[in-house]
Amino acid sequence: MLEINNLSVKLAEEDRTIINGLTLKVKAGEVHAIMGPNGSGKSTLSYVLAGREGYEVTGGDVKFKGEDLFELSPDQRAAKGLFLAFQYPIEIPGVVTMQFLKVALNAQRKARGEKELTTPEFMKLVKERAARLDISLDMLKRAVNVGFSGGEKKRAEILQMAVLEPSLCILDETDSGLDIDALRIVADGVNALRSPDRAMVVITHYQRLLDYIIPDYVHVLSQGRIVKSGGKELALELEAKGYAEFAREAA
């Protein structure tokens, strides 16, 4: 699904390397957790994969379903099945959530040569997915993320994921700013999407989320590279020892 080979990335505007020789392979059906302290390159990794401006790839490559990811524009990556759940979902005044979702879904379907959904078909789909995430229709009539609470924003991200049905889900600190009830709803939403055809990369600072979304693999990111990989027990070890220990081991 996703093959990151010796990837190095710097900020476009300044001479600062953020990702430094990162290698990671993710197969369909797998859930990988990437854990790391602040500044280790977690968010940069998610943004680079989604295609945000402001970064420069200085080495290595990324293959997504066998294709060079960096040859694709952000919308092409999405149509091919890549989805990033933002750590800080963007508020877009004036764009109604429902309309936005419909345009996005149909743009992806069109790009893949699939038939676009009619409004009734789309409404049925959204209503069903929204109910599972405890999202009201009223919320969907509001502008994208505008006036949403932290928990609502994260649930809205997961709703988008549930409607767009991507094959690779990247969750960037989806747990941040969530209380325990909201965390459970979000995690349930994510778990409902686990499938043998779908891969997930869960980026998180804390182990807490991984109590709810159980990963197959855990990787520790430090100074832009993966310094240790293991099974789900590695997350607990990290929580006990702290990141400093691993950073030292790596150095």
Next chain:
Amino acid sequence: MNIAVNKTPAELAYDGMLLPHPRLEDWKWTNLRVLIDRPYPPRLKVDAAKKHIERLLRRDPLAKLAHTRIVFVNGHFAEGFSNLPTGGDVRVTPRLVPLSGDDEPVLDMNKAFATAGVHVEIASNIDAPVALVHVATDAEARTIATRHALTVADGASATVFETHLGEGDYLSNSVIDITLGAGAKLDRVKLEIESSEAIHLAHALIKLGTNAILRDFTLTSGARVNRQNGTILFTGEKADAKIAGSYLLAGKQHADTRLVVDHRVPKCTSREVFKCVMDERARGIFQGKVVVQRDAQKTDGKQSSHGLLLSETAEFDAKPELEIYADDVVCGHGATSGDIDHNHLFYLCSRGIPEAEAKSMLIGAFVAEAFDTIGHEEVRHELARFAEKWLSSRKDFAP
């Protein structure tokens, strides 16, 4: 002001009699002495074929929504193309209502050159919109000037459209004098989609009586040079005016709106919301002045103007002014100018929406706050469609 009416505006410019000097503060961004670069003789009779007029009339996006349609062709009332009310609570009288008041260049030009106009009187609550449609046909360059009066009686309400469109090179001067009685309500929608060679100069004088409500929206997308003045005068307490507008400009278009909102009496509310989109080398200007006179306590007046620049050569200038002589008021203004927010764009694209379509969505969202002033849903819908069409004609935004 002494005006030699047999002269063209351009000729008069050299005498400094009619066209405003750019040293006048209100006209510093719109130098008509330069922008009106050729003669536009007034009162020129031109012929127009019926089929051309009909074709132009069909171009009005609001055509099918108006019940009463009062049509002016090349500055003359065209009864044959109009659909007049058969009596009752809308009275339409073709006549040139005398204009009193200010010495103001657009008004002065109108006083000198206006050839026709109507007085529209609304006596009760009218559901079906009333339209004033101005059509200019392709002919010699000339000045076309009309002047209307609109009276909405105490407690009456109406939706009134004003459309200006045409073909070829002309200068259109249009004045409307509006009076809202006590408790009257007016939804006014003006659509300026003049020919791309034309010059459009307009002035709306609006007086609001006690408890009157005004919802005013102007879409400016035509003409190479546009200057629209608005004078909004509160004469009765607790009246409420919202004046909104949107520009959709490209090429070298120049549009300048100058509003003066004059709070003379207490407890009135005014809102101005302008959302302006400029592409290529277009230039948008918004000058808004809110005056709160000494007796106008408890005034609530706010204005905001925002420019969205779609190219590096587009420009937006805003000049908000507050002149407050009362001490118990809430007033504010805000102005911004910038390009499309890259974070917004990335978010939409990351969900699979192609960049051009995402930009269109964001531009639509940007102008929405101004369009929302239009109370009539079908009208709002038609103008949103007009905006979509405009966007899809821009090279980088075609969905």
